[in-house]
Structures are given as structure tokens and as C-alpha cells.
Amino acid sequence: MEAKSSGGGGVLRFIRGATGPLIGLVLLCAFLSIATDTFLSVRNILNVMDQITVLGVMAVGMTFVILIGGIDLSVGSVLALSGMVMGYLGNNLGWPFGLAIVAALVASSACGFVSGLMITRLAMPAFIATLAMMSIARGIASIITNGQQIIGFPDWFSNLAIIRNFGFLTVTVGAMIVITVIAWVILQYRPAGRSLYAIGGSAEVARLAGINVRRTTLWVYTICAALAGLAGVILSARLDSAQPSSGIGYELDTIAAVVIGGASLSGGVGSIGRTVIGVLIIGFLRNGLNLLQVSPFVQQIVIGVVIAVAVAADTLRHRGE
């Protein structure tokens, strides 16, 4: 045990504890490489990266939330709200587009802040508070244009998700990578990040140890919503449009990614490395099933089975300990 934890470089440390899901990911990639001609190509891998940006950014925020033993059901709605706020201010009101993006992120953060207040001040269960916010944010997103979509953003904005700088890296994928690394550093090396593990392990122990559990919780929901808002901006850039109905069901995909990576919904267990693996599994799985021309209906079944298997395997492994 000691040897394992003191040995190992950065990569090993990054994926610490995610060995089961990692093996699954490697097997999945190996299988898809053999089963299809196109999977193992630079072009396809870059496509998958583009496809997982929205999920990847949201999963980072959800990792924080799940680490403290919470849940955020509102991320899909907040994503839609963010896109609509940006589109409305930028296109309909003619705000400078950069400012519209900032406003969208502020609006999203506000949603998380309110959820956080409901949870910390009104002692509402996170499930209920964010369920309420899920409905509220969706409603506001629809009111903005009375349910109409907003199409056509400035070229520079859409290009963020299209132009591959240095031949491979879109700005949106770059943003996802930067956010992931920052989140990893915070969780691994900063007191604030370590406190999340303590709160998730036992909120009462953390409180008695002098951690400001309320304030931290408030921050976590705010950041999660801010990242959902950023995901909304990224999705708008990818689609060159914003719709009040976008992101329906994304909260469940996001939770699934975090859980497949091996985080515990009861809190205290999980990491950015694990979440990355969970996101990649979902991304590669969808991509591979498409390449294999599996119908979307069957894909849903496969993803469901993967979630069940991943969590069952994790539970069984822990029972052995």
C-alpha cells in the first residue's frame, strides 16, 4: 500500500483509485480499435474531444458537488439559460458579444448561488433544491424569447469550436482541458479542495474541525452552475445557436459520467482523474456505437448497462475490503 502510494508519477497519481474504470476504458478503446476501421484515427479522436467538451466541463462542477455528498439536477437547465441569456443580450439587444458571455456566466452562477442558499440556509435537501432550480432556470430560459431559438452568432465565436489551433486544438476543447487541470490542482493540492473530501466524508466532522461547511457548500453549487453556464456557451458555439430546450437530461449524463468514474454519491470519494475517465468512457462509447451503427435506442440501453456495471463493480470491490 505504502509502496503503491509513494511510487508512481503524475499520471498515476492523476488517475489514483480509478483503476477499475480505467481498465474498462482501455478495453473499450481496444475493442473499438479492432471492431472498426475508423475509431483509431486522429480525426475521430479529435471529433470525440469536441463531442465531450460540454459533458466534460459540466462533469468537473458535478464532481465538486458529488464530492461533498450533494447532487445538482439543475445543470441542464442552467446550460440552456446561459445560452439564451448570451444569445438574447448579444443578438437581440446588441451587447458586445464578450460582455454577453460574461452576463451568461453571471446568470448561471446566480442560479447555483440560489440553490446553495436553499441548501445551506433553508436546510433543503440538495435533490429538492436543485430540482426546483432545474424547473426555474428552464422556465426563465424559455421566457427570454418566448420559447424561440436564437440562431447565428458572430463568426469569431462559432470558430472557437471549429478552428483547430496548431492543427488539433479548438478553443473550447482547450478551455475544457484548462478547467480540468485547474480543478485537479485545487482538489489535489489546495486546502479548499481537500475540505471537499472532508465535508463529503462527514460534514459534522468537517464542521467540528473548523471548516466553514456552509460557505464551502455555497461555493461548490455556485461553481458547478458557473461551469454549466460555460458548457452552455460552448454548446452554443458548437451549434451556432441557442435553444431554451437544450440540455434536457444532461444532468443525468453528467452524474453518470462522474459515477462511472467511481465517485460515490454519498460523498467523499471521487476525483477529477476518475471523472475524466468516466467522461471518456461515455464519449468513446457513444462514438464507437455510432461507428458500429448501433441504433440510438440500443445505445441508451448500453449506457444504462455500463452505469450499472461500473457502480456494481465498484461496490463489490469495496465490499471485499
Next chain:
Amino acid sequence: MTTAAKQAEQLEVGLTLHRVGKQYGPITVLTGIDLTLRPGEVLALLGENGAGKSTVASIISGLVAPSTGSMTWRGAPYAPAAPADALSAGIGLIHQEMRLLPDLSIAENVFVGRLPMRGGRIDRAAMNARAAEQLKRLGLNVPPTTLVRHLRVAAQQQVEIAKALTLNAKLLIFDEPTAALGLDETDRLFEQIRRLKGEGVSFIYISHRLDEIPRIADRVAVIRDGRMVATHDTAQVPTKTLVEQMVGRPLDRMFPTIDPPPLETAPLLEVDGLTSARGDFADVSFSVRPGEVFGLAGIIGAGRTELVRAISGADPVSSGTVKINGQLVRLDGPRDALSRGVVLVPEDRKGQALILPQTIADNLALGNYARVAPSGWISRARTEDFARQAIKRFLIKGTAGQRVGQLSGGNQQKIVIAKSILRDPKVVILDEPTRGIDVGARAAIYQIVADLAREGMAVIVVSSDLDEVLGLAHRVMVLSRGRNRGVLDRETAGRVSVMELATT
């Protein structure tokens, strides 16, 4: 033999326990318990906290299986595999804490799991009628459709009793039934016990309130350290005798000598008129000087844990003050107390001080991040270095990367203490520091207590183990029912004097 004589003979046989013992792994909690209980009799079972009374109750009521020995009930071998077996045999346990479903009605609670059915539907009329009958028998004047949530604690207890009675219970075990009751309610309970006794129901009555024993019991049995040390065929035993039997001879334990601080030393911790916002204690005042070990004694439920939690800011107070070096401590949460150097090593290690699935290093770093990494960057290497130092200093048996849940109670306790001491505190409060800990680890913890006092900290030791309080503390405050019943000096404090104050 006539039928009547046969019946009489059978009735003479209630419950017997023969050489019953219980081990949890290497720890023996009960050894060779012999007990007989006749129908219509109230047996008081006495003992200090942790003596094994509740284990006896759990074994009889089928909650835990004995490791050794056997039981008979009404003349036949009795070995319940589950509480349901005990219940169907007519033995019910009334818990200290009610185990009722608050949002169901009284009747539903009484019949939960065996709701009377008619034609595939719940026969509510029959259920309510039968519940009402039992409530009437107990003299409880409430409709059976009332939600349990709306009942007072005493009434909830009656529901538990009613539940047992509808199962035709012939033996009821009460674990600290009066802990949450007022005087009137206690009187009512005793009345009911007497009435049910007349109907042939027998009782095992576990209580800390020695003054109740002669009023309600027929016989008394005393347990100490998992052994039956005395049985009396009358309940009219002097309290002093009972106390002496409960606390027994001092165990061969070595307590380090700690010189008391000079009398003129200014107090480090001053508690003045502290009153719980939840009614757990009221108007408690005392002060502790640097270098002094201050003991806090009392029975379970006296408010000791609640008091020290309040001092450390963990629980709200409604009035009163806590001062450190003359400066007021804000009590709106643990943060101000912690930053002023008040640390609490709580009674409930697992719930309040340790994150069991996480490593020793993670647990020690919790709340100590500034000391782990003054730069603000916490690496695993730093966390583990920090842990290794603590492991060495506090003689913890374990490695930094090991999960706390895998450690023994003694080592877990050392981690909790280490975590607190590494904060460089001024006031260290230890609540039941040696509960569930083997003798060897106890000595190590006593040594730590002595070192803390010698380093000039004010140390408060809360313990149900009287020998421990008396062996460590310079002064002992006795709490009973949330009140300070007196502070005894080491010279005047003895087991009997403390217990007498504690049972008032």
C-alpha cells in the same frame, strides 16, 4: 398432580440465564451471567455505564446472540435468533430511545408488521379498537389515530409498552425508562408497572437512578465489568452499598502523577452561567487553570457531553459565557473556539471526529491544512510527512496511507487526540477518552493527558469511568440532570461522594 399445582409450578419458572457470556472479537463484554426472574417480579439491573447491562438486555430480547451459556424461558430452552423470536415468546424490550415511526398513528405503530387484515385490506376499525383497549389499560387517554409525532416522550414510551402488550408480553425489559421522564410521568409509569405485575408480567428494570430502585424493584442485581457481582433478594438495600458494588474495587491501573498548578494561577478557561439552548443543562459555572486537569463526572444523560460540546461551540447556548484568558469566545459555531485554542476530542469518534474511509494522513490533515502546508500547497508527500511525525509522536500503530476504519479503537482515539493537539490548543476537552479502548492504550492516553497538563494546557476530562476521573483530575465537577451539583477537590472526591451527587 392437580392442574392447579402444575400451573403454579410452571408459573414459578420465568426466565433463567445460565453462564451467559458475550465476546466481540478479542473483547469480552460479559462473563458467566446467572440470573433468574420469576413471574410478576421486578428485577432491577444496576451497573456503571459500560458494565454490560444493555448487553444483557440485548441478549434476552434477541438483538444479539450470546457467545456462551444458555437461557430458559417458562421452563423451555430459549435462544432467540432475532427480536421477533423474543417478541413471539412474550419478551419485549422498551428502548431508552423510542423506536417508533413518527408519522404513523399510535395504532399503526402498535401493529406495525402485523396489521390486522380483513378481506385483503387493513382492518382499521379492529386495529384502532385493539390499540384503544391497550391504551386504556395503560391509562393513556389519547385516540389511537393520533400521530406519534404529536406525543410527548412519556406518551411515546406508553405506545412502546402498548405494542409489547398486544404481543402478550410476559416479560418487559426497560432500559433507562425514566431518563427522559419527569417526576409525575415516572410515578405514572411505576403505577402501570405495578398493575401489570399483578397480571403476572415480569420486568427487568435498568436504571441509573438509584433512588427509584426501592420504590419499584423486588430484587436487585449488580453488574460490574461484565460480571454479576451481587444479587439482593430485596430492593431495600442502602444506596451506599449499591454504589460500592457498582464501582467495585479499583482496578490495577496506573495514573500518572500530575502536579496541580499553584492556586493563585489565573484561570485559563472560565465558564459562567452557561445554559443550553436545547435544555440539556442550565446555569453551569466553573473555571480551569492552566496545567490543571478538571474532571467532569455524572451519569449518562446528565448533560456532560452537551456541556462540553457547547463550550467548544458545537452546540448552541441560550445564555452564559465562555472566556479564554479573559476574552469572550463566540459560541455560534466551533470556529471561534477553535481559533482561540479550545479543542474537543468528542465522545463519538466515528460520527464527529474521524472520516473512517479516509486515510490516517487525510484525517490528521483535516483542519490542520495551514500546518501541513504553510505555503497553501498541500501535496500528498507533505500530508504524509505530517502524518508520519504525528504517528511517531503519539505512538500510533499504523501507516500514513492506511484507512482509519481499519484501526483499533485505541489507535483511532490517538489519531483524534493527535489531530486536536497538533493545533497547539490551550484548552483540551476529552469526552470519554478511553471508551472502547483496551487497557494498554488507556495508559498511553493517560500519559498524553499528563503531558498536556504539564505543558500548561487546561485539560477537561469527561468520563463515566469514575476511577479515571478520580485518578486523573485535580478537581471533579459532578453534573446531574444538567446542573452542577458540586466541585470536589481531589482530597474529598471519592467514588461514593461523586456517585451520591451524580444520582441526585
